[in-house]
Amino acid sequence: MIRLLVVDDAPFIREIVRHALRGSQIEIVGEAEDGHEAVAMAHKLRPDVVLMDIVLPGKSGIDATREVLAVNPAIRVVAFSTNDHETVVMKAIDAGCSSFIVKPFQAAELVAAIEQAAQIKIA
Numbered sequence: 678m679i680r681l682l683v684v685d686d687a688p689f690i691r692e693i694v695r696h697a698l699r700g701s702q703i704e705i706v707g708e709a710e711d712g713h714e715a716v717a718m719a720h721k722l723r724p725d726v727v728l729m730d731i732v733l734p735g736k737s738g739i740d741a742t743r744e745v746l747a748v749n750p751a752i753r754v755v756a757f758s759t760n761d762h763e764t765v766v767m768k769a770i771d772a773g774c775s776s777f778i779v780k781p782f783q784a785a786e787l788v789a790a791i792e793q794a795a796q797i798k799i800a
């Protein structure tokens with residue numbers, strides 16, 4: 678199983694993610710709703726992948742990504758945002774995100790992006 682930390686400040690988005698990943702090879706090991714919590718939980722839980730909302734209260738997903746990767750560079754971070762403007766995507770990649778998922782998303786697309794980020798091939 679791929680261990681995933683889900684970061685999004687919107688409870689309904691986290692719920693949609695839980696539903697989308699049901700029956701997949703991805704296990705949600707934690708959920709965080711702001712950037713500070715995301716960093717703390719990533720350090721504590723050491724997930725394989727973090728699904729990181731970009732717009733978060735307090736600390737942005739970009740800053741949280743930098744902090745997570747500074748301590749645990751093996752963690753893969755998939756950026757998660759409603760805004761896919763080029764500048765946002767570039768910032769996410771610059772911060773170390775390995776891919777980018779745009780909300781709203783298809784379940785299969787989310788599963789594929791997380792599996793790809795974890796570099797686990799599932800036939």
Ligand SMILES: [Mg+2]
Pocket residue numbers: 685686687730731732733
């Ligand atoms: Mg948000």
